[in-house]
Amino acid sequence: MTSICLYFQVHQPYRIPEYTFFDIGYKSNYEDDEKNKYIINKVSDKCYLPANKKILQLIKEHQGKFKVAYSLSGTLIEQLEEHRPDVLESFIELSNTGCVEFLAETYYHSLSFLYSKNEFERQVEMHQKKIEKYFNQTPAVFRNTELIYNNELAAYVEKLGYNGIICEGVDRLLGDRSPNFLYQPASTNRIKCMLKNYRLSDDIAFRFSDKGWSEYPLTADKFASWIHKTAGNGDVVNLFMDYETFGEHQWESTGIFHFLHHLPEEIMRHPDFNFKTPSEVLSNYNAKGEYDAHELTSWADSERDLSAWRSNSMQHNALSILYDLEFTILCLNDKKILDQWAKLQTSDHFYYMCTKYWADGDVHKYFSPYDSPYEAYIYFMNVVSDLQDQIDKRIEFEFSTTKTASLEMA
Amino acid sequence: MNVLMLGWEFPPVMNGGLGIACHGLTQELKNMVNLTLIIPQADPTSACANMQLIGLNTHQVRLELKEMWTKRIQSKDVYHTEHMLFPYKDADEIIIKQIESSETFYSKPAKESHETSSVSFENLYGNDVYQKVHEFASHTCMVAEKQNFDIIHAHDWMTFPAAVMLKEKFNKPLVLHVHSLETDRNGITSKGGAYDIEQKSMQKADAIIPVSNYTGDKIKKLYFIPESKIFPVHNGIEKANTYRKHRRLNEKVVLFLGRITFQKGPDYYFEVAKKVINSFPNVRFVMAGTGDKMKEVIESGAYSKISHKFHFTGFLTRNQVQEMLASSDVYFMPSVSEPFGLSAIEAAQFGVPCVISKQSGVAEVLRSSLKADFWDIDKLSDHIISLLRYDIMKDEMVKNAFKDIESVNWKDSSNKIMQVYNQIINN
Numbered sequence: 042m043t044s045i046c047l048y049f050q051v052h053q054p055y056r057i058p059e060y061t062f063f064d065i066g067y068k069s070n071y072e073d074d075e076k077n078k079y080i081i082n083k084v085s086d087k088c089y090l091p092a093n094k095k096i097l098q099l100i101k102e103h104q105g106k107f108k109v110a111y112s113l114s115g116t117l118i119e120q121l122e123e124h125r126p127d128v129l130e131s132f133i134e135l136s137n138t139g140c141v142e143f144l145a146e147t148y149y150h151s152l153s154f155l156y157s158k159n160e161f162e163r164q165v166e167m168h169q170k171k172i173e174k175y176f177n178q179t180p181a182v183f184r185n186t187e188l189i190y191n192n193e194l195a196a197y198v199e200k201l202g203y204n205g206i207i208c209e210g211v212d213r214l215l216g217d218r219s220p221n222f223l224y225q226p227a228s229t230n231r232i233k234c235m236l237k238n239y240r241l242s243d244d245i246a247f248r249f250s251d252k253g254w255s256e257y258p259l260t261a262d263k264f265a266s267w268i269h270k271t272a273g274n275g276d277v278v279n280l281f282m283d284y285e286t287f288g289e290h291q292w293e294s295t296g297i298f299h300f301l302h303h304l305p306e307e308i309m310r311h312p313d314f315n316f317k318t319p320s321e322v323l324s325n326y327n328a329k330g331e332y333d334a335h336e337l338t339s340w341a342d343s344e345r346d347l348s349a350w351r352s353n354s355m356q357h358n359a360l361s362i363l364y365d366l367e368f369t370i371l372c373l374n375d376k377k378i379l380d381q382w383a384k385l386q387t388s389d390h391f392y393y394m395c396t397k398y399w400a401d402g403d404v405h406k407y408f409s410p411y412d413s414p415y416e417a418y419i420y421f422m423n424v425v426s427d428l429q430d431q432i433d434k435r436i437e438f439e440f441s442t443t444k445t446a447s448l449e450m451a
Numbered sequence: 452m453n454v455l456m457l458g459w460e461f462p463p464v465m466n467g468g469l470g471i472a473c474h475g476l477t478q479e480l481k482n483m484v485n486l487t488l489i490i491p492q493a494d495p496t497s498a499c500a501n502m503q504l505i506g507l508n509t510h511q512v513r514l515e516l517k518e519m520w521t522k523r524i525q526s527k528d529v530y531h532t533e534h535m536l537f538p539y540k541d542a543d544e545i546i547i548k549q550i551e552s553s554e555t556f557y558s559k560p561a562k563e564s565h566e567t568s569s570v571s572f573e574n575l576y577g578n579d580v581y582q583k584v585h586e587f588a589s590h591t592c593m594v595a596e597k598q599n600f601d602i603i604h605a606h607d608w609m610t611f612p613a614a615v616m617l618k619e620k621f622n623k624p625l626v627l628h629v630h631s632l633e634t635d636r637n638g639i640t641s642k643g644g645a646y647d648i649e650q651k652s653m654q655k656a657d658a659i660i661p662v663s664n665y666t667g668d669k670i671k672k673l674y675f676i677p678e679s680k681i682f683p684v685h686n687g688i689e690k691a692n693t694y695r696k697h698r699r700l701n702e703k704v705v706l707f708l709g710r711i712t713f714q715k716g717p718d719y720y721f722e723v724a725k726k727v728i729n730s731f732p733n734v735r736f737v738m739a740g741t742g743d744k745m746k747e748v749i750e751s752g753a754y755s756k757i758s759h760k761f762h763f764t765g766f767l768t769r770n771q772v773q774e775m776l777a778s779s780d781v782y783f784m785p786s787v788s789e790p791f792g793l794s795a796i797e798a799a800q801f802g803v804p805c806v807i808s809k810q811s812g813v814a815e816v817l818r819s820s821l822k823a824d825f826w827d828i829d830k831l832s833d834h835i836i837s838l839l840r841y842d843i844m845k846d847e848m849v850k851n852a853f854k855d856i857e858s859v860n861w862k863d864s865s866n867k868i869m870q871v872y873n874q875i876i877n878n
Contacts, residue, residue, distance in 0.1 A: 061833035062840070063730065358843045396819075396851055415821055418844050419837040 043221075044277045044317040044325070045268065045308055046235065048184070048207065049284035051089070052114040052150050053081055054389035056410045060420045065427045071381055076410060078124055085125045088288035093131040095287075095298055099305055100140045107305040108140040108316045111284070112184050115148030115168050116387055118175070129175065136176040142318035143172050145180035145203065151386035152186060152350060154194055155337075156364040164383070165201065182207065182319040186388050188237065188281070188340040189347065192333065195226030195234060203232060205323040207281065209340040210236030214332065221275025222329035223322070233328050235319060237281040237340060241267060246282040250295035258296070261303035269311045276326040277317070281340070342397070350391040355418040360391060362425055366432065373435055381428060385421070393417035452484040452872060455600035455617070457591060457610035461504075464492045467710065468793050469630050472662070472686050473606055477502060479687070479865040484872070487598055489591050491583070507590050519593045580609070581644070588613035592620060602872055607631060608645045611652035624657040624875045626868075629666055634673050635788040636714050650674045657875045660868065662686050662791040663812020669788075682871045685816055686791045687861030693801045696777040702733045703839050706779035706803070708772065708794050711742030716785035716808065716825050721748050721761075723785065726832040728760045734839060739764040739775055776801040780845075781838045785825050786811050795820070796859050799852040804845050806834045816859055819851035 058073035099107045113132065121129040135141045147153055147164040148171065154161045165183075172180055182205040183198045190208035198206050210220030220236040244264065248254045256263070271278055283290065291297040308314050317325065341349040350356060363385055370382050393409040394417045411417045456477065460470030473488075480486055481502040488499075493506020505512060591613040604626045605614030611627060618625040633646040653659055653676045660682050661667040667683040670676050698704070705724070711717045717738065724736040738748075738761070745763065748754060754761065767775060776782070782798035782805045792813035795805045799817055807814055808825035821838065823830035838845050 059830075061829065062836045063829065063833065353847055354843050355841075355847050396847065412822060413818070415819070415837075415844055415848055419833070419841065422841060422844075423837075 043268075043271055043275055043314050044322055045314065046110070046277050046279045046317055046319055046322050047108075048110040048112065048144065048279070048281045048319060049286075050112050050184075050282070051117055051284040052112075053077075053084065053117045053120055054150065054387040055116055055120070055384045056080075057385075057390065057420050057424055059411075059416070060423045060427075062423060065423055066430055069427065069431065071384070071424045071427075073410070077120060081120045081124050084285060084289050085121075085128045087293070088285050089125075089128045090131060091293070091298065092284060092287040092301070093128070093135060095301055096141075097131070097135055097138070099302070100135070100138045103305055103309070105138070105140055106309065106316060108142075108318045108321070110142040110144055110182075110319050111135075112144040112146050113172070114146060114150040115164075115171055116150060116384065118171055133175055136178065140318070142182070142320055143176050143178060143180055144207065144319065145169060145172070145183045147186055149383050149386045150186050150388055151383075152189065152360065152388050152391070153386060154185060154189070154197070155347075156360065157367055158197070160364075160367060160383075160386075162201070181205070182235075182323065187349075189337060190234075190334055190339070191337045192227045192229075192335060195232055195334075196229050199226075199229050199232035205233050205235055205319055207235050207279075207319065208237070208332075208334070209338050209345055210238060210279070211334070211338045211345050214334055214338065218330065219271075219275055221271055221278050223276065223326050224330055224332035225328040227331050227333040227335075233323055234332050235277070235279050235322065236332070237279050239340070239345075241278060242280045242282050245280070245300075246286045246290070249286075249291050249297060249300070259300065261300050261307040264300075264304065265307035265310065268308055269314065272311070272313055276329075277322050348397055349395050350388055353394070353396050353414075355396075355414070356391045356394050359394065359418060359421055359425070362422075366425075366428070369432055369436070373432065373439075375435060378428070378431060378435070385424065385428070390417070390421050394421070452602065452876075453598075453600045454480070454484045454486050454602045454604055454872070455595060455598055455623075456486060456488045457603070457605040457613055457617075458488055458490045459587075459607060459609040461488070461490045461493065463494050464490075468791070469607055471793065472630055472791075475687055475689055475861045476864065476868075478689075479861040480868065483865060483869055487600065489594060491587055505594060507587065507594070512594065516590055516593055519596075523593075584609050584612055584648075588616050592616050595621070601876065602626060604628060608633065608649045608652070611648055615652050615655050618655065625655065626658045626660060626871060626875065627653055627656040629659060629661040629670065629790070631790050632666065632669055632673070634669060635666075635790055636712075638713070639673055639788075650676075653680075656680065657878075658682055658871050660684050660871060661812075664815055665810070665812045666790040682867075684864050684867045684871070685812065685859065686793055686796075687864045688793060688796045688800070688856070688859050689861070691773075691797070691800050693773075694777050695802060696774065698778055702735055703780040704778060705734060705736045705781045705783050705835055706775060706798075707736070707738045707740070707783055707785075708767075708775065708798075709740050709784070711738065711740050711745040711748070713744060714787055714789070715742070715744075716787045717742070717744045717748055719785040719787075719808075719825050719828065719831070720783060721751070721754070722828045723783070723831045723835065724761055725753060725757055726828060727835050728757045731836050731839060734760065736761045737764060737775065737779070738762065739767050739772070741766050773801070776803055779803050781806060781835055783831075783835060784808065784811065784813075785831060787825050789813065796856055799849075799856050802849050802853075804838050804848045804852070806831060806838065817852060817855050819848050819855050821848075 056073045056076050057071055096109055145165060146168055148168040149164055151164060153164055169180060181203060183203040184207040185194060188209045195206050220238045223233045226232060226234050249259050251257060268278055287297050287301060337347050338345050339347055366382060370379055393411055394414045396414045458473045462470055462474050477486060477488055486502040489505045492508045493504055595617055603614050603617045603623055605611055606628045607630050614625055633641040633649055653674055659670060659680055661670055663685060664683045667681045670681055671678050707720045709715045727734060776798055782795060782803045784792055784795050784807045786808050789811035792811045795807050795813045795817055798805055805817060805820040807820055807822055809822050810825050814822050821834035823834060
């Protein structure tokens with residue numbers, strides 16, 4: 042038997058407005074409310090609602106044999122709470138079918154594991170509570186932001202109690218081995234890792250509507266035939282992608298929903314293939330060997346490394362300045378400041394600052410709300426300056442009240 | 452392939468970017484085609500290898516011209532072209548006199564010496580520019596009779612009437628190279644005069660090469676020329692020996708470089724300076740160049756309030772310009788409409804980060820820069836302050852700008868122009 046494991050990432054950041062030098066000290070809202078609302082509405086209508094409807098229909102039609110997993114970031118759930126409760130409701134409806142698993146991640150879709158284990162744990166816990174609240178299930182499988190991964194993370198997540206972790210199947214680490222098996226992360230005891238089959242995943246996520254692609258147009262039966270070729274040589278084919286693939290990155294007019302509609306029946310036409318959620322996969326199959334990731338990997342760009350968020354000096358600078366604030370902010374114990382700081386950790390902010398392929402005007406530009414990576418850095422840094430300013434004022438205030446109090450006591 | 456090119460400015464006789472661009476382009480293009488360039492004024496010391504440079508002011512050419520015109524008028528073989536292109540319809544008859552007299556712009560023979568200062572660009576423009584344009588056209592037609600060419604390639608409106616005449620007379624394909632439009636120089640409501648010459652000529656041209664997509668778009672929208680005839684080719688720049696010069700004072704300098712005219716947006720530069728100076732310490736604004744708007748800025752009431760941080764240099768020599776670039780921290784070009792904007796590329800060569808208006812062609816090439824609409828004082832000010840505040844970003848931008856400008860060279864531009872030539876010849 043070979044299982045297909047579908048996992049969709051669902052995330053939206055809180056985008057920062059064009060926050061100028063002249064706003065520092067005057068404007069304490071760091072969110073581009075208008076743009077965020079516009080985008081959450083657009084993506085909800087083009088992707089989340091129609092895709093959820095389609096998945097629900099498929100689960101019902103296939104009487105529980107079609108299964109999927111989602112990872113919803115905390116920043117997405119918050120924005121749905123505010124603007125699109127109907128979408129949140131449709132996810133709850135999916136959850137109620139019993140065929141949908143929700144994964145664990147950092148609440149703020151952050152790079153916190155790389156900068157502060159303390160903050161990382163705080164966010165994972167926050168996220169868990171949110172998922173429990175809406176979907177009545179406790180996540181058992183972990184996926185880190187953008188599938189950022191290494192041995193250390195796997196071991197850390199094992200210690201937190203997770204059975205499995207999701208990561209990219211990176212060629213240079215796999216060697217000639219197949220991603221279509223479970224592996225045991227190096228230096229762990231129990232946890233298993235599930236590797237993304239990036240070729241098959243990206244056929245859908247990136248190449249589906251590419252008219253220059255030799256396989257264009259991609260039909261469900263053609264794709265299923267590629268899946269079926271793995272028969273006897275793999276336990277699980279992990280198809281992991283952004284949920285926005287359906288209707289947003291690949292527009293409805295490309296036929297992506299039609300493709301999705303026929304995919305389950307075409308795959309299950311072969312009797313040796315079924316769909317399983319990540320937890321089911323983990324309890325059904327054993328690890329085939331060790332997956333040893335000393336270096337940090339991710340699912341981004343062709344490099345599959347961290348260069349999308351940490352390759353130029355602006356990104357390094359912005360990240361280190363942000364995380365330097367952690368101690369002071371925790372000491373202050375101010376809910377609003379903590380929330381503002383945490384939202385600045387969302388990985389998208391650093392992605393917008395990427396200059397790697399900037400000159401070619403590629404995918405990074407497509408996703409950025411700003412004219413250039415430099416502007417992404419400017420607005421972010423201006424916001425951090427204002428946050429620092431707020432913190433300083435609070436400390437001064439606390440200090441003066443403590444002093445008054447102690448004087449009074451004396 | 453034989454190309455007959457018509458230019459107006461050519462080093463050392465030049466006023467601005469047009470001469471630099473013409474020179475840079477011909478130096479590459481002459482290796483790809485047989486190139487003849489006709490210009491109003493050539494300096495005898497600036498002969499170019501591998502191309503034929505014909506200055507209508509040179510003694511030899513003038514003698515030939517006189518002879519040809521005399522013959523032509525005697526035989527009544529005078530041809531006319533459209534009135535709009537030729538505002539002086541009875542000019543033919545006075546041409547001989549002009550050649551003989553010393554009043555016209557190229558009638559002053561360049562001295563056969565190495566002293567280039569005797570050749571002044573002043574008399575290429577001025578009040579009687581239309582007459583000069585007309586004279587250039589009729590004389591160029593004469594000179595062209597002795598030339599063998601497959602394509603006519605003309606630079607900017609002053610040479611367009613000549614180019615159209617050549618096309619009509621010799622029936623050769625015409626390429627118009629647009630470095631600047633009347634709508635850039637005088638605003639989008641421009642009508643008559645140079646605008647009409649530009650529009651009528653472009654209608655007759657087989658291909659138009661604007662120096663940017665930005666200008667191509669203007670030609671389409673403000674001159675109503677079909678896009679299928681427009682082939683934008685970015686300018687190139689020659690490699691420069693650059694250096695950085697550190698000032699002793701802990702101050703940052705924001706530089707404006709160019710003619711202080713409406714087109715270059717000096718008012719916006721001033722407004723931005725005011726805003727930045729009032730909210731950011733240790734910054735100076737330097738306006739290098741001269742122009743009709745300078746007086747206006749100085750005499751504005753607001754100037755006196757920031758004059759301690761706002762400086763005019765007046766006209767700068769080439770070396771002084773380089774000195775200025777080497778010691779500036781930000782290059783600021785708020786042009787209202789800039790077909791290309793070579794000076795920003797030059798600043799990038801010197802490692803100076805640029806803040807440029809979106810209404811410029813160079814914005815398409817210099818991606819590693821900060822951009823805003825020329826009228827967006829707030830955003831432009833914020834961009835400048837950001838460059839002054841965030842050294843890490845500044846360094847990153849400068850580093851990436853070096854990569855951006857690698858593709859800004861005349862070889863690539865010439866290759867693209869060759870493609871245009873081939874396309875119109877094969878049509």
